Amino acid sequence: MTQPPEQDGKDSPQPWHQAVLRRWADWVPIRSLARRHRKRIKDHLLALGERDRYLRFGYPATDEQVTKYALGLDFDRDEVLGIFNRKLELVAMAHLAYEPLPQRIGKPAMAEFGVSVAEKARGRGFGARLFEHAALHARNRGIETLFIHALSENAPMLKIARSAGATVERDGSESEAWLRLPPDTVASHVGEALERHLAEVDFTLKRHVRTLHAIIDGVAEVTQHLGDGGGKGPKP
Template sequence: MTAQEPSSLADPGHTEPEPESSALAWLPQKLGLQRFASWVPIRSLARRHRKRILTHLLSLNEGDRYLRFGYPASDEQISKYAMSLDFARDEVLGIFNRRLQLVAMAHLAYEPAPQRQGKPAMAEFGVSVLASARGRGFGARLFEHAALHARNRGIETLFIHALSENAPMLKIARSAGATVERDGSESEAWLRLPPDSVSSHVGEAIERHMAELDFQFKRHVRAFGDFIDGVAEVKSQYRDAGKAAKQ
């Protein structure tokens, strides 16, 4: 659960200020290149991924479980949580490494309980990242992706309930512009989302498609690797059998 930063957009080799129209034309292009350079494949998870989700959560140590759930969740409690995920209602997002291990995941719950009277439509965000995958900004990227997903579904506010000692999560929220309210050992963060737009829907669709391509590529590479390992193992067995026959 960690967070990552825009550098200056100025051209160091250009001393004269450019016309405003030229600068505005250049800005989206440069921002797009920056975003692509640090792009992380985030995939929507479904019921078929439930076992991977459970494996991921059970891999969290006691301290990480405490920060993620607000209490040191036991294996049984984590199993119950994983089995109760409603993929038809909520959005569950994941980041896979090249071995197809789920190293980071986020749960965007569209019906946080209890809904606050008089508050706008909101969704609650929770995230976990394996210790081996920390320091790469995965938590922040999952937060950005969840915010975009919620925005495109008419949600006005993204809500986070976290322990006050969960500094990485609160840092992600503050960096995104969320209002954080602390009440003793617990904190709440509220991020007001802008309305959806054509570009926000197109952006989400492109990222979803790219993440799916990335996952399928990793799957085929892994399958090919398993095949090569299998061939090598069969060759080794034949060699050993040949040596034994000669003795």
């Protein structure tokens, strides 16, 4: 493992420190999704507009096609990642699809990445964060290449790939991006485990806060009802 550079006596951190601080300063809780989240995944995808569905799936997917995709997700083989807001709504999700074994002859082990972000949650870098997390998950499982197949007009997706250092090849209306992943390390496994644990803690806290707000709202509603005369007896 590469050792961090020695301090030069200045108060400012070294570049490797800056990278760590920047990553955690912009940290986003990303959870692994399972079968129990299938309905939330379906609802998230069905809420996408016509244009967003076209960019996500590469064709104008109908409700039936979107539902079939959601119901067909293989949680045993693939990895599905999600970001929840304070209302516990799934606002962004990524599908890391592992190529079925055996891998193609002469090709390195690889996985395909796809992502969708709700319109109200855009501009926060959720797509890039999901890509980073998916890359970390993939490298820790021996995957050598992360693959993206997208429409050439899907500028946000291709920008994420290029920013990560992927090689993008355009072929008319479609583009392919390939990102070679570094080997896994102890640090990469610890980093993924820590992020997974913190995401679970974040989700649990959000759930407790939602429950508390529901109780407070219920008490407030009863109090208002009594104050409006709901608890008065019949007039004499």
